[in-house]
Amino acid sequence: MTKFSDLNLNPKVLKAIEDAGYETPTPIQAGAIPPALEGRDVLGIAQTGTGKTASFTLPMITMLARGRARARMPRSLVLCPTRELAAQVAENFDTYAKHVKLTKALLIGGVSFKEQDLLIDKGVDVLIATPGRLLDHFERGKLILSDVKVMVVDEADRMLDMGFIPDIEKIFGLTPFTRQTLFFSATMASEIERITNTFLSNPARIEVARQATASETIEQGVVMFKGSRRDREASEKRKVLRMMIDAEGDACSNAIIFCNRKVDVDIVAKSLKKYGYDAAPIHGDLDQSQRTRTLDGFRNGDLRFLVASDVAARGLDVPAVSHVFNFDVPSHAEDYVHRIGRTGRAGRSGKALMICVPKDEKNFEDIEKLIQKEIPRLDNPLKSSAPAADAEESKTEEKPKRSRSRSRRSDDKPKTDAPAPETAKAEPAAETPKADAPRSDSKPRNESARGGNRGGGGRDNKVVGMGDHLPSFIALSFEDRQAS
Structure with a gap:
């Protein structure tokens, strides 16, 4: 069995890995680290939760241990699709580079330009950024990318899904042609093939698992739900979610609940809090400080339910998530894999449950085609109580009709x-x-x-x-x- 000591890493990096309690690399790490240390371009494809972040941080620290950065000219660049993922990569560098004198800067939105400018002016070895904020600094003349030796695109497929293709291509054009490029992704769409063929030179392709497969340790299920009436479907769907949570009992120690739209994230979180569930929202429209507090609270166990948009679906390392609830069927089948990958990490068992309404059945079929597996159907928890509810509703509807008819008769009688x-x-x-x-x-x-x-x-x-x-x-x- 391969160990980290067999991968030709810097001894100081090996000491940091040992301090973190790791001995054996994951398959993606064992496959990607050796060619990266040789200076080759790498295209890594593996499902989420397999340790892709360490696959590029460890060889980067080893390669950057020699040399020194100049002002405004970073020696390496890591691009991430979201602020949370960028912050997580920065934490990984802090963990594994604690015995190596390397400087880093984190360029993300929600933080003042002034603080970031001060770090860049001193010179940084590692620059971790989201594409938008990186280009903002470059256009302000605060950043020079001509000395970048290693460039990493993390969660490449998500970067492309979020519309960052023009930004990515522009950033590639600002870096030297001789740079080393590392691409890491959970899926391999045709558009990524085009990008890699354009910007990577004879890359070492490491594909650990079949594309877009869910971990075998995750138990999956779906409730095929149809509301009693169109105007009641949303509230009844939220009730189904609460009943599914209650049915899991103490086994549901914590959970991430995914919604497709930001407005639904807020509505579902507010509804859960109204009924006594410890829940909080996280999505792209919230302030960065609030997003950080919410995520930290969930990681620390102070928050039980995290209601999220897909901003939290990719790359976030939240250990020991017992459940994932898909309140909405994701529009893109690949997103389903990334969402449920938040549970069942590092060999743990997990459970992923979903609610599918009639309008989402086409997207649901695409998911089953992608994962090449039929998701077990679960009983609708509202089904048993539906007849009683319908009877009660019919009674309430009849009352106003009788009162209106009586009022019309009383109006007609005096006229005669x-x-x-x-x-x-x-x-x-x-x-x-x-x-x-x-x-x-x-x-x-x-x-x-x-x-x-x-x-x-x-x-x-x-x-x-x-x-x-x-x-x-x-x-x-x-x-x-x-x-x-």
Whole structure:
């Protein structure tokens, strides 16, 4: 069996590996480290959770142990698709380079440019960055990439999925042609083949597992769910999620719940908290400080449920995640593999459960084709309670119908009796006020007419013309004309 001591790594790096408690490399590490140390380009393909990060950090530290960086000219560059993954790579460098004097800088959004500029100005051996923030620094004239000797693209397929192809190509153009390039990815799409053929020179291809396969230690299942009504589907789906969590009991020590949209991440997290579940959201629109606090809380065990978008699906090393819940079926089949790869890591057992609604069945079929395996169907936890709920809903719907029909009948009935009260009221209205009648007589007559009208039922009495309540100011105008 291969050990790290057989891989020709720097003795100081080996000491750091021993301090971290590792002895045996994973298959991707054993396959990628030797050609990387020889200076060859490497194309590493392995499912998530197999230790790809150490596959490039360990040889990079060994190669960079000799030499010194110059101001604004980093000696190596690591590109990551998300801030969290970039921060995790930085942690790996801290772990394995603690006995080697190497400097590093982390360029990610959500952090002030000033602090990052100070690090770059001093000169760094390792520059870890997201593509957008790296180009921001370059366009501001704060960064020169002509001295990069080793360039790494981590989670390459995710970089391409997120629309970073133009940025990646631009960054490649800013680095020397003689650089060493390391590509690491969980899947190998046709677009990545094009990129690797363009920018890698005779790479050593290390493919540890069949493309896009889930770990055998992960138990999978899916609930095929259809809401009772379209306007109730979302709330019933959240109820199904809660019932699935409750059914797992104490076995669900912690879990990541994935949603396709950021707005659904917030809604699901808020719903879980409302029902007493310890949950918090994490997605790209949150402040970096809040994302870091949430992720740290989940890693430390202070937070039980992490509701996430795909920003947390790739490369994040959160050990001992017992469950993954796919609240939504991912739009891309490859994302399913990365999501459920958050559990069952390093040989541990895990469980991945999913909810599939009718509109997502096509995406679900694509997932089963990709993993070449049928995902077991689970019973709908709402199925047993559905008849009782439907009966209750039908009762609530019938009540307003009966009340409306009664109100219509009550409105119709007085209208048939309307002539009787009108005949009684017509007599005082027939008496036309005389010209010499004092003004005070018209006012009481008008007020009594109004009062009588209200007492007679208001709108139920039929009104003809101006009715029996002639306004006093109109009567007054007639009196003045007759007097003249």
